[in-house]
Amino acid sequence: xxxxxxxxxxxxxxxxxxxxxxxxxxxxxxxxxxxxxxxxxxxxxxxxxxxxxxxxxxxxxxxxxxxxxxxxxxxxxxxxxxxxxxxxxxxxxxxxxxxxxxxxxxxxxxxxxxxxxxxxxxxxxxxxxxxxxxxxxxxxxxxxxxxxxxxxxxxxxxxxxxxxxxxxxxxxxxxxxxxxxxxxxxxxxxxxxxxxxxxxxxxxxxxxxxxxxxxxxxxxxxxxxxxxxxxxxxx
Numbered sequence: 001x002x003x004x005x006x007x008x009x010x011x012x013x014x015x016x017x018x019x020x021x022x023x024x025x026x027x028x029x030x031x032x033x034x035x036x037x038x039x040x041x042x043x044x045x046x047x048x049x050x051x052x053x054x055x056x057x058x059x060x061x062x063x064x065x066x067x068x069x070x071x072x073x074x075x076x077x078x079x080x081x082x083x084x085x086x087x088x089x090x091x092x093x094x095x096x097x098x099x100x101x102x103x104x105x106x107x108x109x110x111x112x113x114x115x116x117x118x119x120x121x122x123x124x125x126x127x128x129x130x131x132x133x134x135x136x137x138x139x140x141x142x143x144x145x146x147x148x149x150x151x152x153x154x155x156x157x158x159x160x161x162x163x164x165x166x167x168x169x170x171x172x173x174x175x176x177x178x179x180x181x182x183x184x185x186x187x188x189x190x191x192x193x194x195x196x197x198x199x200x201x202x203x204x205x206x207x208x209x210x211x212x213x214x215x216x217x218x219x220x221x222x223x224x225x226x227x228x229x230x231x232x233x234x235x
């Protein structure tokens with residue numbers, strides 16, 4: 001396990017579902033369902049335990065996610081603990097090409113934060129500045145800088161739900177503490193489709209293996225939890 005200094009950054013948990021051959025979607029316009037109802041409920045529980053959920057701008061454009069806690073009981077429990085119903089929504093963008101009508105910006109009253117490249121700061125503020133806090137994250141975007149800012153805002157636990165580029169950036173930078181990887185029992189078999197991560201220099205390789213802390217069948221999918229830093233919550 002490895003990673004940079006963890007001072008002043010949240011605990012970072014990456015979550016992803018793939019096909020057997022490592023794809024996170026197919027090449028059609030329809031969203032590919034890789035998970036099942038039981039696993040989606042597990043993800044909802046993880047969401048409820050976090051202070052913020054982060055996805056890349058590409059995911060906001062392609063999937064138009066709401067990023068909300070769905071279970072009434074979990075929302076009520078968060079409110080009882082003095083928290084908003086759902087975690088803060090966070091995205092990162094290099095170009096500022098975000099639609100202010102996307103559900104990321106319009107559904108619910110959860111706080112929204114956009115980290116953007118310095119060169120796109122003016123454009124991003126013009127497009128979504130009335131619906132989100134827009135923060136200069138450097139050029140190119142410095143994820144460590146964004147994480148420090150989130151920590152300063154009180155975020156202690158961050159869930160990263162993708163997409164592939166964002167997952168790859170967190171992993172190659174050694175900024176992830178834990179990975180939840182769910183594998184669905186089928187193949188995609190289309191090189192045009194996006195994979196979990198692309199090429200890169202990862203801290204974990206054949207000579208430095210990530211630690212498996214849990215492997216569990218959930219209906220017809222399998223969840224594997226990997227420890228990616230010494231901060232990983234082993235329980």
